[in-house]
Amino acid sequence: MSPSLPTTELSATSKPEFYAAVKAQIAAVLDPTLTQTANLANVSSVLFYALTDAPVSRKINWCGFYLTEKTAETSAKRRMVLGPFQGRVACTVIPFGRGVCGTAAATAETVVVADVHSFKGHIACDSASESEIVVPILTKDAGGSVVVEGVLDIDCLEQNGFDAEDKEGLEAIVAVIADIFKA
Amino acid sequence: MSPSLPTTELSATSKPEFYAAVKAQIAAVLDPTLTQTANLANVSSVLFYALTDAPVSRKINWCGFYLTEKTAETSAKRRMVLGPFQGRVACTVIPFGRGVCGTAAATAETVVVADVHSFKGHIACDSASESEIVVPILTKDAGGSVVVEGVLDIDCLEQNGFDAEDKEGLEAIVAVIADIFKA
Numbered sequence: 001m002s003p004s005l006p007t008t009e010l011s012a013t014s015k016p017e018f019y020a021a022v023k024a025q026i027a028a029v030l031d032p033t034l035t036q037t038a039n040l041a042n043v044s045s046v047l048f049y050a051l052t053d054a055p056v057s058r059k060i061n062w063c064g065f066y067l068t069e070k071t072a073e074t075s076a077k078r079r080m081v082l083g084p085f086q087g088r089v090a091c092t093v094i095p096f097g098r099g100v101c102g103t104a105a106a107t108a109e110t111v112v113v114a115d116v117h118s119f120k121g122h123i124a125c126d127s128a129s130e131s132e133i134v135v136p137i138l139t140k141d142a143g144g145s146v147v148v149e150g151v152l153d154i155d156c157l158e159q160n161g162f163d164a165e166d167k168e169g170l171e172a173i174v175a176v177i178a179d180i181f182k183a
Numbered sequence: 184m185s186p187s188l189p190t191t192e193l194s195a196t197s198k199p200e201f202y203a204a205v206k207a208q209i210a211a212v213l214d215p216t217l218t219q220t221a222n223l224a225n226v227s228s229v230l231f232y233a234l235t236d237a238p239v240s241r242k243i244n245w246c247g248f249y250l251t252e253k254t255a256e257t258s259a260k261r262r263m264v265l266g267p268f269q270g271r272v273a274c275t276v277i278p279f280g281r282g283v284c285g286t287a288a289a290t291a292e293t294v295v296v297a298d299v300h301s302f303k304g305h306i307a308c309d310s311a312s313e314s315e316i317v318v319p320i321l322t323k324d325a326g327g328s329v330v331v332e333g334v335l336d337i338d339c340l341e342q343n344g345f346d347a348e349d350k351e352g353l354e355a356i357v358a359v360i361a362d363i364f365k366a
Contacts, residue, residue, distance in 0.1 A: 035250075041267050042275065045270065045272045045273070046272050049272075064224070081217055082217075083220055085224055088232060089212060090225060090228070092217055092225065093217070
């Protein structure tokens with residue numbers, strides 16, 4: 001069942017305007033009193049349809065989350081488990097450092113891949129995906145150290161699907177999402 | 184990122200054959216060692232695309248889960264919170280007894296609604312949805328009492344989207360899904 005979203009204008013012509021509008025929608029949808037799953041499920045939907053609906057109409061085929069496993073304590077064995085997403089059935093476990101998602105998690109830096117087939121160690125899951133952006137979800141622990149809570153992963157059916165403005169816009173959105181991970 | 188599914192035949196012409204094939208796919212995807220979120224996220228994807236891909240090509244616009252809140256102890260206040268899904272942004276909280284989902288949860292019985300607009304107490308979330316089926320996810324506690332763990336909710340853009348064979352097929356699938364809820 002789907003409620004109406006706030007009628008934020010998503011037909012803005014520039015990417016910065018587009019991402020600012022989507023960020024406002026996502027901030028309106030997030031409810032820190034609910035489960036992380038409920039929040040991330042709705043966020044993946046808002047973002048997926050914002051990117052794929054007309055007039056934006058980008059060829060995004062997967063949009064969702066991988067979440068750092070809480071039980072893994074040593075950094076050598078850290079891994080992420082599939083979270084809520086929009087798209088086709090997905091890999092369930094990604095070790096830190098493996099593939100595009102694992103690289104973003106291990107480095108705590110966004111990874112933009114223009115052609116996934118040329119990315120060393122790419123996990124060849126869906127041959128339909130041609131480019132990818134992975135943004136780490138970062139918080140800080142009590143001591144001020146950066147904690148990688150997981151990643152936002154978006155796949156595109158075309159090469160060069162994501163540029164510097166996408167990176168900037170999605171990082172700002174992920175910063176809002178990161179708030180629900182804080183204790 | 185999406186792995187290849189087992190190439191179960193989904194082009195079977197009868198609904199019982201179709202649901203048997205989807206059930207096999209879902210059983211293959213489920214991994215009880217992983218999180219409930221990872222499992223339900225992939226299940227909603229398998230089921231959504233099985234129903235909407237050619238040659239089945241049904242006009243399903245939402246397919247996902249609402250999960251009984253674990254902190255609510257008295258039956259009078261029981262409610263469900265949004266779980267993983269495929270489709271547009273969704274209502275986050277549904278009290279037991281409210282709308283189609285809440286009725287299925289409160290009665291522990293599948294509810295098939297041919298025309299959602301005629302269902303008393305229907306939560307009018309997405310005006311695009313015309314019919315709906317909600318299947319409760321049932322387990323038993325140590326004393327043998329039925330526990331409603333949540334519901335599978337599927338919406339259709341056409342009236343009369345679901346019949347007795349859909350009910351039977353989806354109930355068999357939900358019985359497989361229920362296994363991951365067992366302690």
